[in-house]
Amino acid sequence: xxxxxxLEWITFHNPMDNPFYPFGDLYNxxxxxxxxxxxxxxxxxxxxxxxxxxxNVVSTWLISDQVVNVFALLLFMLIxxxxxxxxxxxxxxxxxxxxxRMMDRRGTQVGLKGFLQCVADGLKTFMKENVVxxxxxxxxxxxxxxxxxxxxxxxxCMIPLSDRWFVVSYDTGLLIIMALFALAPFFILxxxxxxxxxxxxxxxxxxxxxxxxxxxxxxxxxxxxxxxxGSFNISDIVHAQYDTVWYFIPQVIGMIxxxxxxxxxxxxxxxxxxxxxxxxxEGWQTEYAGMKWGLIMLADYFxxxxxxxxxxxxxxxxxxxxxxxxxxxxxxEIVFLLxxxxxxxxxxxxxxxxxxxxxxxxxxxxxxxxxxLAVINLLIVVLLKFGGVF
Amino acid sequence: xxxxxxQAPTVSEIxxxxxxxxxxxxxxxxxxxxxxxxxDRDSIFELCTFIHDNLNxxxxxxxSGVDRExxxxxxxxxxxxxxxxxxxxxSDVPSDDPRIASVASIWGGAxxxxxxxxxxxxxxxxxxxKLERLLTPSNYEFYPFRKSYKLRGQE
Amino acid sequence: xxPEPEIKLDSMNTDRMTVIMGPQHPFSHGLWTLKxxxxxxxxxxxxxxxxxxHRGWEKECENRTYPKxxxxxxxxxxxxxxxxxxxxxxxxxxxxxVDIPDKAKYLRIVADEICRIQSHLMWLAAxxxxxxxxxxxxxxxxxxxxxxxxxxxLCGARMTTNYPRIGGVRNDTTEYFDRDCMxxxxxxxxxxxxxxxxxxxxxxxxxxxxxxxxxxxxxxxNLGVTGPAMRGCGVDFDIRRDDPYDGYDEMDFEVxxxxxxxxxxxxxxxxxxxxxxxxxxxxxxxxxxxxPRSAPYRLKVPSAxxxxxxxxxxxxxxxxxxxxxxxxxxxxPYRLKVxxxxxxNVSAAKPMVQGCRIADVPAVMAxxxxxxxxxxx
Numbered sequence: 053x054x055x056x057x058x059l060e061w062i063t064f065h066n067p068m069d070n071p072f073y074p075f076g077d078l079y080n081x082x083x084x085x086x087x088x089x090x091x092x093x094x095x096x097x098x099x100x101x102x103x104x105x106x107x108n109v110v111s112t113w114l115i116s117d118q119v120v121n122v123f124a125l126l127l128f129m130l131i132x133x134x135x136x137x138x139x140x141x142x143x144x145x146x147x148x149x150x151x152x153r154m155m156d157r158r159g160t161q162v163g164l165k166g167f168l169q170c171v172a173d174g175l176k177t178f179m180k181e182n183v184v185x186x187x188x189x190x191x192x193x194x195x196x197x198x199x200x201x202x203x204x205x206x207x208x209c210m211i212p213l214s215d216r217w218f219v220v221s222y223d224t225g226l227l228i229i230m231a232l233f234a235l236a237p238f239f240i241l242x243x244x245x246x247x248x249x250x251x252x253x254x255x256x257x258x259x260x261x262x263x264x265x266x267x268x269x270x271x272x273x274x275x276x277x278x279x280x281x282g283s284f285n286i287s288d289i290v291h292a293q294y295d296t297v298w299y300f301i302p303q304v305i306g307m308i309x310x311x312x313x314x315x316x317x318x319x320x321x322x323x324x325x326x327x328x329x330x331x332x333x334e335g336w337q338t339e340y341a342g343m344k345w346g347l348i349m350l351a352d353y354f355x356x357x358x359x360x361x362x363x364x365x366x367x368x369x370x371x372x373x374x375x376x377x378x379x380x381x382x383x384x385e386i387v388f389l390l391x392x393x394x395x396x397x398x399x400x401x402x403x404x405x406x407x408x409x410x411x412x413x414x415x416x417x418x419x420x421x422x423x424x425l426a427v428i429n430l431l432i433v434v435l436l437k438f439g440g441v442f
Numbered sequence: 443x444x445x446x447x448x449q450a451p452t453v454s455e456i457x458x459x460x461x462x463x464x465x466x467x468x469x470x471x472x473x474x475x476x477x478x479x480x481x482d483r484d485s486i487f488e489l490c491t492f493i494h495d496n497l498n499x500x501x502x503x504x505x506s507g508v509d510r511e512x513x514x515x516x517x518x519x520x521x522x523x524x525x526x527x528x529x530x531x532x533s534d535v536p537s538d539d540p541r542i543a544s545v546a547s548i549w550g551g552a553x554x555x556x557x558x559x560x561x562x563x564x565x566x567x568x569x570x571x572k573l574e575r576l577l578t579p580s581n582y583e584f585y586p587f588r589k590s591y592k593l594r595g596q597e
Numbered sequence: 598x599x600p601e602p603e604i605k606l607d608s609m610n611t612d613r614m615t616v617i618m619g620p621q622h623p624f625s626h627g628l629w630t631l632k633x634x635x636x637x638x639x640x641x642x643x644x645x646x647x648x649x650x651h652r653g654w655e656k657e658c659e660n661r662t663y664p665k666x667x668x669x670x671x672x673x674x675x676x677x678x679x680x681x682x683x684x685x686x687x688x689x690x691x692x693x694x695v696d697i698p699d700k701a702k703y704l705r706i707v708a709d710e711i712c713r714i715q716s717h718l719m720w721l722a723a724x725x726x727x728x729x730x731x732x733x734x735x736x737x738x739x740x741x742x743x744x745x746x747x748x749x750x751l752c753g754a755r756m757t758t759n760y761p762r763i764g765g766v767r768n769d770t771t772e773y774f775d776r777d778c779m780x781x782x783x784x785x786x787x788x789x790x791x792x793x794x795x796x797x798x799x800x801x802x803x804x805x806x807x808x809x810x811x812x813x814x815x816x817x818x819n820l821g822v823t824g825p826a827m828r829g830c831g832v833d834f835d836i837r838r839d840d841p842y843d844g845y846d847e848m849d850f851e852v853x854x855x856x857x858x859x860x861x862x863x864x865x866x867x868x869x870x871x872x873x874x875x876x877x878x879x880x881x882x883x884x885x886x887x888x889p890r891s892a893p894y895r896l897k898v899p900s901a902x903x904x905x906x907x908x909x910x911x912x913x914x915x916x917x918x919x920x921x922x923x924x925x926x927x928x929x930p931y932r933l934k935v936x937x938x939x940x941x942n943v944s945a946a947k948p949m950v951q952g953c954r955i956a957d958v959p960a961v962m963a964x965x966x967x968x969x970x971x972x973x974x
Contacts, residue, residue, distance in 0.1 A: 151731075154732060155731060155732045155734075155735040155736070156735060156736060156739055157735060250614060250616045251616070254616075254635075254638070254955065321729055321730070322729070322801055324729070325956070328729060328956060329623050329729075330623055330624050330726060330727045330728070330729055330959040331618070331624055331955055331956050331958055331959050332955075333622060333623060404730075404731075404732045405730075405732065405795070405799065406730065406799060406801045406802075407725075407728035407729050407730045407799070407801050407802045407805055408728060408729030408730075408805075408956075409801060409804075409805070410805065410954055410956045410957065411638055411954065411956060412638075412954065413804060413805075475840055478906075500815075500818035500819065501818055501821060501823075502821055503821075503910065503917060503919050503936060504908075504919050504921060504934065504936035506921050506932075506934035506936075508923060508932050508934075509932070517906075517921060517934075519908060519910075519919060519921065519936070521910075521917075523818060523832055523833075523834040523839075525839070526834075526836070526839035526840035528840070528910070530906075530908065532906070549819060549821060550819045550820040550821065550944075550945070551819065551820050551821015551822070551941050551944070551945075552821070553944055554940060554941065554944040555936075555941070558940075575648075576647065576648060577647065577648040577651040577973055577974075578648060578651060579648075586653060586656060587653075587655065587656050593656065593657075593660060
């Protein structure tokens, strides 16, 4: 076979024309990028191989529909994760800077207005000795922490950033995310037990105690939003808000309660009982050293990001802004992330202002304040529904 | 303990009452808001109970052990919260038989002071609830604040 | 907040667990251990263990001449160094039977009260971290820095000041010190309200402190607890007012006393004491300003101290500190006993934390304001 131009190998198709396109009839932007990146890279490799061995099967295999789809999916995962990762690092940076200013100091100073501090921290924790205490139940010890970090990263990636930026879009999306979100306390409980350390044990118990206090009002609140929007699908909820009003207006009680519940869910001050460093050293994380600890810390911020993102989706119109019409299609992901960081700002503010509450107090707050408020909120929504307002 | 109860006894009142109630007690000198006395070690518990109950000295400021080489001493600094008067009672404890009654049951605050005097001087406080070493390691077999314990520079 | 449900310790048949908090634990500000026995989260027993920092301070003093002990007295507590060297000098002056010049008295009062404010701010910072809030910590530390700067202006050092001398003080005020001192105090009185707004106006902070570790007046007096912890429990006694020393009888100030006896009352007493200290600084500075610049501030004293036993006591930021001196006519003390307020206050840890939750232990022990230098000596 004669020399074939590179342009014959690198062709940019519409991924939706691929018969193996995994998202049905929904357009997916990161997948589109991943598809095009692979078509370029794979095409380049295929062209090079074809130069050396004209007419081989590998070249055609590399740019066949199936293979492009597989590699595009791998790249797609990478893109999704990187965006969430950078977004989380930005919220970490935001916390450091904003908290610093609130405490009358400067916050981090390392590179790019302090952003590169997280790189320094990552390197530092990575270089630390990986200490595993002798008497821990090693398998449980390692698995639970991996699962805590794993589920946190998984749900962070599963949050859709817009109609075109999602991993899966199906009708129970919200429920799946909430179910995975609520898993971590179980792992923390088991992990606290596995570590053979009293601080960890008390920390693990507290995580369970904390969960029974906030989980019920939180689920009632989510149910209320679902009732109002009439769908479990995140995209539908966002569009329902765009069509009517952002739900924090009819559900202002629900929004405030959800905000506090989500702080508890992401275990931040004032509800960071499980790792209360004043009395429990580092709570359930006491025995985790080095990069394990670093990843736990990162997972905390992933959870913080998820909590804020859920708040934005449920009450602040997700990635849509009212009154700007088709401009919503321009950069909905950026709008969503900005709203998330704004929400995170509120969490930082709370952290700078409040002290840590006690275990009995969080139970009291959860059962005597949050749950009734959630039920009242539900009643209001039911009345609005029956009144035909929504 | 019989006798009148004084809420805020003055220095002269304290002097006369103590001398009357405890013949073995000697008031060595008095100053404004200060009474200095010496007492026999056998009467120390009754004396302290009397001072606490009848003279309203609620607070045991300090309890010091002293090594006078010929003898040990235990010095009590007691204070009254009503008028700021303090009594200093010095009690000799023979060094071959360093035992004295504990006042920890009268003033809870004397508890650790007695433990300290025990571990540093070897004075045994009889009736103390937990006479163990506090500041020094529990396996020490010597009493570092005795004058017979020489520091490195003194040898 | 909500009323506290009554906790019955014996009604639950559960195993107890001993948690050893310390010696390296975020709540133990220094090296000490609190052995806590918990039933679930409720503390049933507690035993403080100290001695990690025992230096044999009193024995060391027996080998040193009198002036050499002043810098050592500074090292008894890093944040109350001024009061410790002050009480030492006072004791020796009593043994020498000298009356120090008026100017020295007022300078000591100013220095003591600066020390008290900065020590209380250090405590406030620690309370912030113990309750899980870093903002209080940083704000209090920021304010403390101004008082450390005042220390620098007066004595040339930030913390271990080495300022009082037997027979007076080391130096007169530096130029413009009075102006800076007044400014600093005035600014501080305004800024302290920021911290009060952050802590006292927040129901979370208040609910963490209110109602826990309640002690009665009799308990506190018997346990020998002194200082703000005692006044928060209703004992109306302040050595500065009731047993005055070094010119405090000329000062006009109030002693904050609260009857509640819980952690919050102990907190409030310390906050109020800071305001009163500002007032005392102002009055003492006024007296210094009225004096001629050339007024003496130090007496020459002999190096040998006549034989005798003497003691003096003083209101430390943390409680009653007392020194008992036995002199034998030489230039070295025969015995110098230090009564440290925290040594006794921390011995009362068991009644303080019993029945609290483990989360309350840092909050309760923060009110003791631990400083291990003077506890272990």
